[in-house]
Amino acid sequence: MTLAIVLAAVAAVLLLFLVLTFNRLVRLRNETKTGWANIDVQLRRRFDLVPNLVETVKAYADHERETFDSVTQARAAAQRASGPAAAAQADTILGGALNRLLAVSEAYPQLRASENFLALQQELADIEDKLAAARRYYNQTVYRYNTVLQSFPAVIVARALRFHEREFFETDTRDAPAVSLAQP
Amino acid sequence: MTLQEQIRANRWRTLWLLLLFAVLVGVLGAIVGFAFDLSLLIVVAVVGFVYAIFSWLGAGGIVASVTGAKPADRAEYPRLYHVVETVAIAAGLPQPPPVYVIDDDAPNAFAAGRSPAKAYVAVTTGLLNMMSERELEGVIAHELSHVRNRDVRLMTLVAVLVGVVALISDLLLRFAFWGGGKRGGGTAGLIALAIGIAALVIAPVAAILIQLAVSRRREYLADSSAAEITGDGEGLALALRKLQLNTTETKHASRAVAHLYIESPLNQASGVRSSMRSLFETHPPLEARIAALEEAGGFHLAPV
Numbered sequence: 036m037t038l039a040i041v042l043a044a045v046a047a048v049l050l051l052f053l054v055l056t057f058n059r060l061v062r063l064r065n066e067t068k069t070g071w072a073n074i075d076v077q078l079r080r081r082f083d084l085v086p087n088l089v090e091t092v093k094a095y096a097d098h099e100r101e102t103f104d105s106v107t108q109a110r111a112a113a114q115r116a117s118g119p120a121a122a123a124q125a126d127t128i129l130g131g132a133l134n135r136l137l138a139v140s141e142a143y144p145q146l147r148a149s150e151n152f153l154a155l156q157q158e159l160a161d162i163e164d165k166l167a168a169a170r171r172y173y174n175q176t177v178y179r180y181n182t183v184l185q186s187f188p189a190v191i192v193a194r195a196l197r198f199h200e201r202e203f204f205e206t207d208t209r210d211a212p213a214v215s216l217a218q219p
Numbered sequence: 220m221t222l223q224e225q226i227r228a229n230r231w232r233t234l235w236l237l238l239l240f241a242v243l244v245g246v247l248g249a250i251v252g253f254a255f256d257l258s259l260l261i262v263v264a265v266v267g268f269v270y271a272i273f274s275w276l277g278a279g280g281i282v283a284s285v286t287g288a289k290p291a292d293r294a295e296y297p298r299l300y301h302v303v304e305t306v307a308i309a310a311g312l313p314q315p316p317p318v319y320v321i322d323d324d325a326p327n328a329f330a331a332g333r334s335p336a337k338a339y340v341a342v343t344t345g346l347l348n349m350m351s352e353r354e355l356e357g358v359i360a361h362e363l364s365h366v367r368n369r370d371v372r373l374m375t376l377v378a379v380l381v382g383v384v385a386l387i388s389d390l391l392l393r394f395a396f397w398g399g400g401k402r403g404g405g406t407a408g409l410i411a412l413a414i415g416i417a418a419l420v421i422a423p424v425a426a427i428l429i430q431l432a433v434s435r436r437r438e439y440l441a442d443s444s445a446a447e448i449t450g451d452g453e454g455l456a457l458a459l460r461k462l463q464l465n466t467t468e469t470k471h472a473s474r475a476v477a478h479l480y481i482e483s484p485l486n487q488a489s490g491v492r493s494s495m496r497s498l499f500e501t502h503p504p505l506e507a508r509i510a511a512l513e514e515a516g517g518f519h520l521a522p523v
Binding site: 066069070073161164165168169171172175176 | 301310447448450
């Protein structure tokens with residue numbers, strides 16, 4: 036009789052632990068998903084902006100074909116990228132290409148004075164800031180989620196319940212191949 | 220302490236203070252049972268409970284009207300909107316909160332709203348004119364941290380509890396003076412009654428002191444959360460230093476909403492604060508807040 040009560044109590048405690056761990060992991064995983072959605076919004080804003088920017092610069096600086104191509108290619112590659120790590124890398128390349136496009140436009144005073152160009156440039160800066168903010172939040176949520184996932188005793192149930200670590204969205208400038216794309 | 224350690228320590232300190240509050244209410248209940256009638260305990264509990272529910276439901280929604288905040292025009296304040304939206308993303312809020320502007324030369328800001336979905340922030344024109352973008356980011360991050368940490372709800376709850384303690388003490392004191400108390404005869408009974416009355420006088424003051432200690436703890440927490448959100452504690456520290464050097468008094472601020480501001484809108488005169496007076500402040504001294512940010516961030520501002 037006593038043994039049955041003890042066993043029942045142990046089972047109840049285990050079940051409670053399982054439920055609490057599961058709910059905690061779900062909450063943390065949803066936070067990383069929200070964080071990723073925030074990044075995605077800004078990435079999309081930038082994808083939508085790029086063609087406009089290229090067209091605007093083209094109108095004043097038609098013969099900078101090489102720069103336009105590298106931006107367009109980088110945008111296409113970034114749109115294809117799947118998963119945070121790949122997206123971050125493709126995004127770094129796109130950022131580098133856009134920077135070169137802006138550097139090129141420095142040589143055209145009429146372009147720089149264009150209202151359309153100024154508005155696009157401002158929106159690009161706005162996107163950059165928000166992307167940096169979204170990245171910081173996302174990486175914090177991933178850090179929290181992964182930490183719980185790797186800690187004992189959650190690590191025991193996490194695998195069985197199909198929770199997997201998430202990738203960081205890291206733009207590691209050290210290995211960024213942006214330079215190699217500059218001279219294709 | 221690192222930022223994460225500061226955040227954890229502040230959460231624990233809040234929890235301890237709330238426990239202290241529970242102990243206070245418990246002691247008050249024990250006094251009622253000991254010095255007065257047990258049936259009175261039930262009456263008091265019911266009155267306190269009903270009062271708590273009504274003031275909880277009634278609180279909120281009053282702040283904007285009290286402080287004279289008006290919705291900010293996006294075309295007129297593009298920089299403010301940019302900062303608020305960026306910080307809201309970094310804080311992981313579901314959507315950027317509505318932005319209000321208060322026409323006041325004194326630099327200050329506050330956030331309100333019981334949940335992140337219903338939050339809004341307000342800044343004074345004085346703050347906008349004075350702060351660089353980096354500093355403004357720090358201030359907004361501090362305000363949005365209050366929202367994310369559910370401080371509005373917490374402080375409303377604590378205010379309701381203070382009200383309950385005050386109400387119960389007041390009721391029992393009147394009852395005592397009308398000749399209540401079950402131990403009418405003997406010195407022991409008189410002493411018990413005296414202790415009971417003394418406790419009833421002290422209880423409301425103790426409640427307010429706990430409330431203020433919670434408020435100060437949440438300020439430290441909002442500061443370290445803000446540094447985590449922006450990744451730039453120095454920006455906030457610089458903003459706090461500017462607030463420290465400025466002594467313009469905030470208009471339209473009342474004691475009831477003081478805990479919502481970035482710095483206390485009351486008694487802004489800087490100078491020597493005695494330890495006794497600091498017990499009655501809603502905010503820790505700016506110098507101490509800057510020091511905490513410096514410690515976590517590993518930087519040093521130039522001394523004043």
